[in-house]
Structures are given as structure tokens and as C-alpha cells.
Amino acid sequence: MARIGKPGYLRSAMNALIAARQKQAARYVNGALLMLDDETLKANGYSREELRRQGAAYMY
Numbered sequence: 001m002a003r004i005g006k007p008g009y010l011r012s013a014m015n016a017l018i019a020a021r022q023k024q025a026a027r028y029v030n031g032a033l034l035m036l037d038d039e040t041l042k043a044n045g046y047s048r049e050e051l052r053r054q055g056a057a058y059m060y
Contacts, residue, residue: 030051030055033046033056034051
């Protein structure tokens with residue numbers, strides 16, 4: 001019979017790992033987007049200030 005309630009240790013650890021990787025990917029993408037000019041960002045619905053506020057890992 002399946003348990004209904006809070007997730008187990010492994011499930012919680014996996015969820016935390018996935019959340020951390022999603023944040024890392026978002027920072028990477030924001031860093032790449034910040035390399036574009038303001039006109040291109042605006043045409044695609046982004047704002048430089050919003051991307052900075054969300055955080056960015058600059059690509060070198």
C-alpha cells in the first residue's frame with residue numbers, strides 16, 4: 001500500500017537538487033541574455049534591469 005504524506009529523504013534530496021540546478025540554469029541564461037543589446041532584449045520581452053534583479057552568472 002502506498003504511503004500518503006510527506007516525501008521520503010531521497011525524494012526530498014532529489015527535489016532540492018533539481019531546484020538548485022534550475023536556479024543555476026536560470027542564472028546562466030540570464031548572463032547570456034545580458035550580453036545582448038537593449039533593443040534585442042526589448043524586442044524579445046526582456047528588461048536588462050529585470051535580468052539583473054533575477055541574478056546572472058556571467059559567461060566568460
